[in-house]
Amino acid sequence: MPVRQREKPFGFPKPETPHGEIVILEERCKGCGFCIEYCPHDVLVLSKKFNAKGYHPPEVVKAELCVDCGFCRMICPEFAIYTYELKTGEKP
Amino acid sequence: MPVRQREKPFGFPKPETPHGEIVILEERCKGCGFCIEYCPHDVLVLSKKFNAKGYHPPEVVKAELCVDCGFCRMICPEFAIYTYELKTGEKP
């Protein structure tokens, strides 16, 4: 895989400090992998499990690194993932 | 009437030396006056007479000045006028 040029070509902003909580609506997912590939902090990986449609939804592996940048949400063609800001120390 | 800017805006070539004989097909003419207005040597004028369609065809007044430049022919929307080159001294 080529070197990722995240900052430049598609110009999303510098990660900020907030910490994000990730919600994955697994049944909607079509396993495209967009969110996984382009999360700037590699928070997500492809899970092994299948959803009812037969796709592998993403799985959160480094929850603590999520900065609530929203990229995963924006790039998901299925409206299947989103994040929201967690106040420091908060756990939903 | 404004000063004529013949050479420039519509860029027709410098008159050359040959002498032209003018043929006017009066019955075709719709008296637009284009040939008269734009003959570089003012060879033509509007005649007083009417053709069958009720238009005044042009009339040659300074035959000797015609240089067979062909402009009158080219601008006539009715294919009603043309010229041809006369060898020096020739009269058709």
Next chain:
Amino acid sequence: MKADPKGVLTGSHYIDGDHACCEGALASGCRFVGGYPITPSTEVVERFARRAPMVEGAHFIQMEDELAASIAIQGAVWAGKKAMTVTSGPGFSLMMEHIGLAVMTETPCVFVDVQRGGPSTGLPTLPGQADMMQARWGSHGDYEIIALSPNSPQECFDLTIDAFNLSEQYRVPVMFMMDECVGHMMERVVIPPADRIEITPRRYTALPPGEYLPFKPGPDMIPEMFKAGDGYRLHITGLTHDFKGYPAMNPEVQEQLVRRLVDKIRLSEPKIRRYEEDGVEDADVVVVTYGITSRVAVEAIEAARKRGIKVGMLRLVVVWPFPEPRIFELACRGKAFVMAEMNYGQIFYEVERSVRGRAPVVLAGHGGGTVHNIDDIVKKIEEAHRCLS
């Protein structure tokens, strides 16, 4: 509902059918015209273009082609306006796809076709009546429309109002089938005061968002309407759709939807029906006709009467749906028919069908370019009369 006085040019006017049609549209509340020039219909939009800036809420736009004109009006209708487009044969042909869209989405709107000689570019400045079957069958798929045919500038005014009203009543595109002769002929046109003009308002739903289903038919088979911007946030599609308006591509929904689209007009034929009869009751021969030809036919009928033939006339005002039951009834009473129209047989076939073999039907037709020669109709009346004996 009464007409909005803003659009009504009350008074007596000496104008042609095209201009009268425009005034009829304005009187009936039409506030959007999407047009594309074509002889002999252009005067309709030319007048609208001139009148629009002075009539509040009215807008005219000349679109880039007839495809655009015939769908721009549908956008305007769903935004809340009453709207029409205006054309002649070649442009009408280009509008066929969008007539189908209006049928499928039940968009009330009016298509004016000022008929000239065809086919193709044909006779652009001369009259024809050969788009009558096209008005009924020109788009793909099964459907029904309503078509009216005026025979004078006055009727161009009056019937344009009816066209808009029927369109709103049945949520169906209405074809207003003029012809060059009626369109370009000047006569006195009397425009009544606004409060004497009856207008059918759009059948907007009173149900709140959430309860309202945009394609659920009412008791008369017709669903109520909404408009964009009113908070319903609904979907309209030319695909086969269910009550919600959602695409549902299966034979069952197709049957439910398209059968209703067809039946809402077919079953209402007795209510939509409109024709004028003269001397039909004791006639031996009935001349069926419409539009400008109906005026010429009257002279032919008078001539034939002078020759001792009992002739009556049935003039179709509403041509589609066709008053098949009435024709059949007359046929059963032993009358012969002459169909007088400016074509080589269009509504003629409907008459032939409707008589069910009970009566001879003779066509007095020609290719257009001018109105009938009176003698030609008289000859056909005689021919039909001979068939009776």
Next chain:
Amino acid sequence: MKADPKGVLTGSHYIDGDHACCEGALASGCRFVGGYPITPSTEVVERFARRAPMVEGAHFIQMEDELAASIAIQGAVWAGKKAMTVTSGPGFSLMMEHIGLAVMTETPCVFVDVQRGGPSTGLPTLPGQADMMQARWGSHGDYEIIALSPNSPQECFDLTIDAFNLSEQYRVPVMFMMDECVGHMMERVVIPPADRIEITPRRYTALPPGEYLPFKPGPDMIPEMFKAGDGYRLHITGLTHDFKGYPAMNPEVQEQLVRRLVDKIRLSEPKIRRYEEDGVEDADVVVVTYGITSRVAVEAIEAARKRGIKVGMLRLVVVWPFPEPRIFELACRGKAFVMAEMNYGQIFYEVERSVRGRAPVVLAGHGGGTVHNIDDIVKKIEEAHRCLS
């Protein structure tokens, strides 16, 4: 004339109706297709696009829309090619103006319409038979065309050749009315050797420039043709035109020209006529049908026969011009009719008209989306049978 072997893919193939239609076109000498994709017709042009580079002189172009496709082929025809365009309902609606042009200029060409469910976008991937009247009446002005309807991939091949041949014979656009079911169904298609395929050559004039008049009818009412580039330097127009091809906008020339355009087909109906009958002679009920429905109807007929009703079938191969005389003849012999078609009554009206009240006619119709339910046809057969008693 025999087919050019270059275009003939002799052999047995397992292909669908769309592909077979393409092969039929190639076999009949079609060397130009102007297309625009639309389900369920696209496979015809896809195949042509793939085949063209290997068949000398063949060219495929995908135009920017159906308007363009339907006139590009006419340009190609006047440059000497045999040509067709291919579409489905919505695209067919857009082609209506150019069908009129082809009629008026007597341009031989083929319009393939693979019918789907309508109106409007309707049911894009499901079958319909509701463009049949449109094929006849969809353009403005009066005219006649020829329309064929195949009921299997094999016929998609065979009848496409007939379509081209008729088109050349009569100098008229021919409508090839397939449907989604036939278009997408795979069956064995046997393509004979080229020397067993009969091709009608274009009827080019043998007269030299100067003597030849491009619209002077021959003895069969059909003028001979020329092509661009052959030195005739002639003019072709969609305006009403005289023998020279010059615009002549008056009722007399209109009558001469358009009546001939209509009559050259109407009067040739006995020659163009093509239908298949099965068990009609001693039947009480005749099922009239065409296209895919004719196959379903056979099963219904068998079922009805089992119930003791004498049923026959008349399958229209050529739908337009309609074989009115034959229907009338059968009606006179006391038979009842069931019209089985995938719509709410189109050719049904023609049958109704043709029987002239001599026979009951029952419609077995539905809105499309799938073929008929066999029982539904059987019920209609029973209904028709009851009418007889």
Next chain:
Amino acid sequence: MAKTEIKIGGFGGQGVILTGYIIGKAASIFDGKNATMTQAFGPEARGSACSAQVIVAADAILYPYVKRPQIMVIMSQEAFTKFSPQLDPNGMILIEEELVDPKGLPPTVKVFGIPATRIAEELGRKIVLNIVMAGFFTAVTGIVSKDAMRKAIESSVPKGTEGLNLLAFEKGYEYGLGKVQAQ
């Protein structure tokens, strides 16, 4: 009065159509009769029409075109050549006498001439020649009332030109009266 068929011909720019329109309007709106006006169009519609036809009748008018005009108003020689054969042999023809030479008419036809262009020019606007002609028509034919014609003109010509046009009308009308009395 049964039905009077009128045909007006001339060349483009003479206001032929407007003349027909004014006559039709006068008869139908202000005289309470019926009047149907039609015009001939050239190819498509470039305003090249050069003849107008008006039918005036007390009863409803059915057939829309003029078949055999009883009255012709002719303003150019070309129009004369083209249209005069259609004239009812017992009809009358009104001509712009300086532009039209009415040769070859049956002797039964009544001919009335007026130098309308010259009169119009004298009024300063050649363009009103058709209104002069309309005045002449009113006086000579009596088909429409003078009052109706004046109203029709007033309501049909561009704002600001009513005075001039009514003057032109009166000139033509007077000229016509003179002619009629002379006969």
Next chain:
Amino acid sequence: MAKTEIKIGGFGGQGVILTGYIIGKAASIFDGKNATMTQAFGPEARGSACSAQVIVAADAILYPYVKRPQIMVIMSQEAFTKFSPQLDPNGMILIEEELVDPKGLPPTVKVFGIPATRIAEELGRKIVLNIVMAGFFTAVTGIVSKDAMRKAIESSVPKGTEGLNLLAFEKGYEYGLGKVQAQ
């Protein structure tokens, strides 16, 4: 043999349509029977069809669609759920046994399973699972001849892949023979 109705179901990418096509072609072109194949399309035509229907008969086939299949070839659970209720209770069903759990069938139905995907994978190209299935179908149903199927495959798969495909066919065929003999 009267008429045999066959339905093939699976998910996109399994080559469902090609399987149907090969069976139809084998029967109609190489076995001299008649065979009509149709397929279900999704919205418009994006190749999302996931079922193919084949009717095989000695006589002419009229009604084009499968009404009550006697044979089903099912390669996904979704397809099983959707289509199996249509199966003739006296029919047979061929399944990709690692992908389909054939629950709820009437006891009269004959079920034949094959791990077609695994066999295909063993051949190095998962994509030939449908050809494995076709071999299995040939052996189990006997509707088409082996020879015809081989010819149909040879003339339908991309050039250069004939060998692999025929191998896959044979694997499926052998597996099928074994199953049949076992019963």
Next chain:
Amino acid sequence: MSVLSELQKASLSPTPDFHPENHPMDDFLRMDRMPHIWCSTCGIGVSVNCFAKALEKCQIPLDQVVVVSGIGCTGRVAGYVKVDSFHTTHGRAIPFATGMKLANPKLKVIVFSGDGDIIAIGGNHFINAARRNIDITVICVNNFNYAMTGGQLASTTPEGSVLSTSPFGSYEFPFNLPFLAESVGAVYVARWTSLHVYNQTVSMVEALKKPGFSFIEVIAPCPTIFERQQKMGDGLDRLRWYCENSDIRNGASTKDVDIRLRDRMVVGKFVDVERPTYLEAMNAHYRERLGSKYKDYEG
């Protein structure tokens, strides 16, 4: 790029009626029609997502928003967004939208459709609406082919692409859409790929706010057809390709931004100019010509 950082901040925090099983944009979608028909790794859904976000950012009441589509995979967008939405005929979304906008200028009208729809069959409407500067936003998902009908050549297909009607590769030259749009007077023209979700969203916000004819071209993967036929992998592979091969050049001359099948691709905001809209021009014109007789047209 202030909108961008704003966008960033808008990343939401849970509200009192927070239901984790719903997506914050569910309100904007017709959930009763989900799942949508778009294939896995197709780019259309991404643009719908961006569009939802952009609408939220613009704070235009959804009741006033209208989405108009033609026919095609992208044409299905109108069916999924829960605003008043119209799925018209193939190629004619723009004139429908024109009629709608002019009939009620208070509506915010967006045309969302495919390349074939907007610029092949619909080309004439595109150029004329831009010329008139009708106040609508056109979002064109350019997947270089007619996807819905199974993948044919489009007016935007890069030379050399294999499609069902160009089975040996296409030899037609495609349109350079930004150049075309600029030449006919669009006041706002941008191009992004499906990967450029922030930029896409920012452009949508800018376009929605800008009076006049704004145009956004989104280069999107159609893995089922286009990428498969070109052997370019799936949509994810294609996003990776976009990532490596697209150069953001805001303000680039539109003349220079044509697309070749395997060359680097220029994206960015290319045009952002001021010009009175059709209705502004009309009202100004009538006010001047007709004076006080004229009341401004407001629908």
Next chain:
Amino acid sequence: MSVLSELQKASLSPTPDFHPENHPMDDFLRMDRMPHIWCSTCGIGVSVNCFAKALEKCQIPLDQVVVVSGIGCTGRVAGYVKVDSFHTTHGRAIPFATGMKLANPKLKVIVFSGDGDIIAIGGNHFINAARRNIDITVICVNNFNYAMTGGQLASTTPEGSVLSTSPFGSYEFPFNLPFLAESVGAVYVARWTSLHVYNQTVSMVEALKKPGFSFIEVIAPCPTIFERQQKMGDGLDRLRWYCENSDIRNGASTKDVDIRLRDRMVVGKFVDVERPTYLEAMNAHYRERLGSKYKDYEG
């Protein structure tokens, strides 16, 4: 400008069968249809004259020349030129010509029609034929209106023009045709007025000789409608106006050549670039892809 001086020299001398009552171009005209319908001082006839001359210059055998028109005053050109000539439907001359040219590439196909025809209703065909670089020459007589139908607003009508559907003056922006043509890939683009007869002719010669889609816009008076409605006098007055107000700027950037009703106007040859034609590209492409199996398509 060598063609120009050539043109000059071509001024003819009497041939043995010289009949002074015939015009040297009579052979090129359908004399049995004369007089044509065009009004006095209309510019259309001037362009036909130039076209006749250009054809003569190119020495293309007239038997191979085809003129295709749509519907309109200019659309009547096809009816008067004595070559194979096709008067098609409104707006569709270009696709007809496309079919003809592709069916027989030996033909020299010229589309001669009006602005409304070619770029209002026919806009989609114009842009797509240019994009494909179909080898035809399009001569568009731009009289700023739909003349044949009595003078309505067109897509080329300069703002402020009074026409029957813009009775108080138009408020739409017109197309800048050279800019549009360039943006979609026309290989040759020039604009002249009816007064520029030599330049027009030279451009026609160049366009006819140039393989690919060439486009010539001729600004022409329509005295009967356009000039009359704008109170600009007759065609002669308008020629005088052109004379004073047009600047020849060959090679001007097409972006800068838009036309305003009463402003100076730029004329000239703006674009002259090389690009393989549709058929050249196709043949090259197939040769490469299909190798010796492929025989060049020649009609």
